[in-house]
Amino acid sequence: MDEFRKHSSPFLLVYFLLIRALFSTATDTISTSARIRDGQTLVSANGEFELGFFNLANSTNRYVGIWYSNITLPTYVWVANRESPLTDRSGVITVTAPGLLAILNRTNGTVWSSAFTPATTPAPNPTARLLDSGNLIVKDADDDTFLWQSFDYPCDTLLAGIRLGWNYVTNVETYISSWKSNDDPAKGEYSSHVDPTGYPQMVLKKGEAVQYRIGPWNGLRWSGAPDTSNDPTYSVSLQLTPDEVRYTEGVVGDSVLSRSRLNPTGQGERSTWNDRTSTWTTYTNMPADNCDSYGLCGPHGSCNVGTSPSCGCLDRFVPRDPKSWGRTDWSDGCVRRIALSCGGDKFLKYSGIKLPDARNTTNNVERRSLAECQVDCSRNCSCVAYAQLNISGDGSGCLFYHGDLIDIRTLASAGQDLYIRMAAAEPGDVASTSSNGGNSGRTRTIVAASITSVVAIIFVCLILVYVYGRRRKSDPSMNQEAVGLFSATNANEAELPFFSLPTVLKATDNFSNKNKLGEGGFGPVYRGELEDGHEIAVKRLSKTSRQGVNELRNEVMLIAKLQHRNLVRTLGFCAEGEEYMLIYEYMPNHSLDLMLFDHEKSSLLDWQKRFNIINGIAKGLLYLHQDSRLRIIHRDLKASNILLDADMIPKISDFGLARSFGGNQTEAQTRRVVGTYGYMSPEYAIDGLFSVKSDVFSFGVLVLEIVSGKRNRGFLLKDHNLNLLGHAWRLYLEDSSRKLLDPCLEEAFDFGQVERAIHVGLLCVQNSPDDRPSMSSVVFMLGNEVALPQAKQPGFFTERDISIDHSSSSSNPTVTHNELTITWTQGR
Ligand SMILES: *[C@@H]1O[C@H](CO)[C@@H](O)[C@H](O)[C@H]1NC(C)=O
Ligand SMILES: *[C@@H]1O[C@H](CO)[C@@H](O)[C@H](O)[C@H]1NC(C)=O
Ligand SMILES: *[C@@H]1O[C@H](CO)[C@@H](O)[C@H](O)[C@H]1NC(C)=O
Numbered sequence: 001m002d003e004f005r006k007h008s009s010p011f012l013l014v015y016f017l018l019i020r021a022l023f024s025t026a027t028d029t030i031s032t033s034a035r036i037r038d039g040q041t042l043v044s045a046n047g048e049f050e051l052g053f054f055n056l057a058n059s060t061n062r063y064v065g066i067w068y069s070n071i072t073l074p075t076y077v078w079v080a081n082r083e084s085p086l087t088d089r090s091g092v093i094t095v096t097a098p099g100l101l102a103i104l105n106r107t108n109g110t111v112w113s114s115a116f117t118p119a120t121t122p123a124p125n126p127t128a129r130l131l132d133s134g135n136l137i138v139k140d141a142d143d144d145t146f147l148w149q150s151f152d153y154p155c156d157t158l159l160a161g162i163r164l165g166w167n168y169v170t171n172v173e174t175y176i177s178s179w180k181s182n183d184d185p186a187k188g189e190y191s192s193h194v195d196p197t198g199y200p201q202m203v204l205k206k207g208e209a210v211q212y213r214i215g216p217w218n219g220l221r222w223s224g225a226p227d228t229s230n231d232p233t234y235s236v237s238l239q240l241t242p243d244e245v246r247y248t249e250g251v252v253g254d255s256v257l258s259r260s261r262l263n264p265t266g267q268g269e270r271s272t273w274n275d276r277t278s279t280w281t282t283y284t285n286m287p288a289d290n291c292d293s294y295g296l297c298g299p300h301g302s303c304n305v306g307t308s309p310s311c312g313c314l315d316r317f318v319p320r321d322p323k324s325w326g327r328t329d330w331s332d333g334c335v336r337r338i339a340l341s342c343g344g345d346k347f348l349k350y351s352g353i354k355l356p357d358a359r360n361t362t363n364n365v366e367r368r369s370l371a372e373c374q375v376d377c378s379r380n381c382s383c384v385a386y387a388q389l390n391i392s393g394d395g396s397g398c399l400f401y402h403g404d405l406i407d408i409r410t411l412a413s414a415g416q417d418l419y420i421r422m423a424a425a426e427p428g429d430v431a432s433t434s435s436n437g438g439n440s441g442r443t444r445t446i447v448a449a450s451i452t453s454v455v456a457i458i459f460v461c462l463i464l465v466y467v468y469g470r471r472r473k474s475d476p477s478m479n480q481e482a483v484g485l486f487s488a489t490n491a492n493e494a495e496l497p498f499f500s501l502p503t504v505l506k507a508t509d510n511f512s513n514k515n516k517l518g519e520g521g522f523g524p525v526y527r528g529e530l531e532d533g534h535e536i537a538v539k540r541l542s543k544t545s546r547q548g549v550n551e552l553r554n555e556v557m558l559i560a561k562l563q564h565r566n567l568v569r570t571l572g573f574c575a576e577g578e579e580y581m582l583i584y585e586y587m588p589n590h591s592l593d594l595m596l597f598d599h600e601k602s603s604l605l606d607w608q609k610r611f612n613i614i615n616g617i618a619k620g621l622l623y624l625h626q627d628s629r630l631r632i633i634h635r636d637l638k639a640s641n642i643l644l645d646a647d648m649i650p651k652i653s654d655f656g657l658a659r660s661f662g663g664n665q666t667e668a669q670t671r672r673v674v675g676t677y678g679y680m681s682p683e684y685a686i687d688g689l690f691s692v693k694s695d696v697f698s699f700g701v702l703v704l705e706i707v708s709g710k711r712n713r714g715f716l717l718k719d720h721n722l723n724l725l726g727h728a729w730r731l732y733l734e735d736s737s738r739k740l741l742d743p744c745l746e747e748a749f750d751f752g753q754v755e756r757a758i759h760v761g762l763l764c765v766q767n768s769p770d771d772r773p774s775m776s777s778v779v780f781m782l783g784n785e786v787a788l789p790q791a792k793q794p795g796f797f798t799e800r801d802i803s804i805d806h807s808s809s810s811s812n813p814t815v816t817h818n819e820l821t822i823t824w825t826q827g828r
């Protein structure tokens, strides 16, 4: 009955009442006799979507678009006149025969109009309607055929029901294109397409250049697409007919409001709406990591985020140009050790990978087994590899590769098999995926084989550390490096403001003892107050710490470029004479460990605060792993590195050991295993393999500590000799997880949430890095009541670990309250 929603002026109210009195159409429809003016909206029948005029922050341009009607944060899913904004509020939306939807300006000039293809039958009585799906359609009042629909012209948001791909009959493509910026919905640089060349794939392009690719379609999903098996809100499907190729992605059920969007910086994001915080929570990013950069490792290279450097040649392949490969320039890729002769060649199986770019493939969609695919491929010398085309059910069809195999990565789960043609002289019949990819398997074997050997290795390494550390302390090159650290170029590069020494001395009262906050890894930290009253924290490098110089430099270079609500903010640095300092925002509630593990203070952290802290840390870490321009592994996540601001919002700090995993890291640095015992994942402690998954492990330990109020290290119960992880695991198996909860928490709380947090914590500390979820899944699982996978046994969960630790700490006089930072050089 309601014709329009009224927004602003009394005049509009009168107009609205008048219109309502004159006509009786539904709220979601415009007809030829009614126009929509700026200020009025249409609302879909289910109340979910709204169409009307809007403008974006800092701009007076008016646009016509569709947004979610029910949520507080304006979120536009479609914009009609994205390229041709109105400059004032005089616009109107009209529908005219033969079926055109148009936006007119003050002088009735057409600013934008829907396309009308000559093939469409003219509609004498056209109407436009906003459907429950968010689709705006034009049709004749007496005919159900759509003359036009907004779903054929999506902008940056992929709603359920939009069909991406090609109509071969009309030769028209439907694709997603980013906004220019958050202030400007005009078509930006990035676009996302279903590319049917060879066999359908999904490609994300910047201009014409492919940035990211998933696919080919394997009957179930895009090969190498983010694992959605623990994301019950999405289903994906592809229709392939001679007339069209169409991909749809959709929300299952109405329980969560969920959307998929290509943002102006070229990230595909899937997020869900969180009513409590009134924000969108992103839980999948595409591309997700460095290995998603298209063709990073060149032809026949394979990317593995778990190794450093991340590129390796496929097994039985060698770098084409070893020199540039050694300089981590991987673009030339790799070649076969033994060249093909096309006679008596054989095929080797490579498992657990994202299939290479399928633009240069042919296929056979008939029911064919792998053996038949091999026969077909071996008959044609240009066929260099084959794979099962459709892995759904028993598998069917063949995909034949011609030319170079490019854009391969190893996948923790949901990887596929590829059979690559090899010279007959190559031994064996199964290949491991890449020459750098064998490490994680080896780690597992070692862990399983003997914990005793682990103990021995760690012990030997600790001795090495001690000896090495002593030798290095007197290294005269330190001052040289320290000077280099804060040279003008470095400082400019870091874009950090400079604080003069007198300013810092004054603020900290000459580094007076009463202002000392604590002792960090390589020097004391002081509280200070600037003249304008701002409080600061000053990390002062102790004069004997050579390692400190490196770590401080690392921190300066990394953290200056990072900005997130859950990361501590660096305000500047100071370097004068022999003094080197970093200046941070001051955190009145200090670090999490001081509160959490303190008998009296821990009761101040009620459950809701703890859960918020867990969520905050998860988001900060997700930002480091995925969203920041640099992709960063923190490597030393622990309770003492989580600072709390006045509102108990957690901030991750101490980036001295953090590593950016962009392409230009040097191998020497990766050989040094650093971190804190009790938070280190097995594969990192033993093999020095660090990856996002080692941070996930540390995060899991932290979650269990936050829930229980107990330290993982030093945790002892009389009735068994498990550490905190082991204890949590046992309670989980006994289905009594909630007993883990800190006894000082008394009031009633949400046990479902407590158990979910513990469950997620246990998933994060699983022994195998492949089993651990990514931080995006963690954020998703914490925020949504979805079913969680069964957790497997944690890594390092027996009391033996604790006993090594005590023995080692007695040999190291610098240990403070049960925490020891281990540093050693890995002998490789
Ligand atoms: C809109 O919000 C109201 C109140 O929160 C809720 O009852 C209603 O179901 C929501 N409608 C839709 C379509 O989400
Ligand atoms: C709008 O302008 C203000 C001041 O120039 C700026 O701080 C803010 O970030 C801008 N908002 C957006 C969305 O760009
Ligand atoms: C624009 O069109 C409307 C409806 O046809 C008419 O009432 C109005 O006078 C026109 N305005 C101008 C400036 O032509």
Ligand SMILES: *[C@@H]1O[C@H](CO)[C@@H](O)[C@H](O)[C@H]1NC(C)=O
Pocket: 105, 106, 107, 108, 109, 110, 111
């Ligand atoms: C209205 O739109 C027409 C066509 O785009 C344009 O020529 C005219 O200048 C516009 N008038 C105003 C007042 O913006």
Ligand SMILES: *[C@@H]1O[C@H](CO)[C@@H](O)[C@H](O)[C@H]1NC(C)=O
Pocket: 219, 240, 390, 391, 392, 393, 394, 396
């Ligand atoms: C893949 O195989 C399944 C089961 O055999 C079949 O239902 C499906 O249509 C196939 N998909 C494609 C794209 O060939």
Ligand SMILES: *[C@@H]1O[C@H](CO)[C@@H](O)[C@H](O)[C@H]1NC(C)=O
Pocket: 362, 380, 381, 382, 383, 402
């Ligand atoms: C081998 O495959 C290529 C690519 O499909 C094709 O062009 C060529 O004709 C085939 N050769 C033979 C001998 O079948």
Ligand SMILES: *[C@@H]1O[C@H](CO)[C@@H](O)[C@H](O)[C@H]1NC(C)=O
Pocket: 359, 360, 382, 402, 403, 404
């Ligand atoms: C596809 O493979 C053929 C055969 O090796 C090669 O000649 C051609 O350049 C490749 N095309 C692309 C686009 O990679």
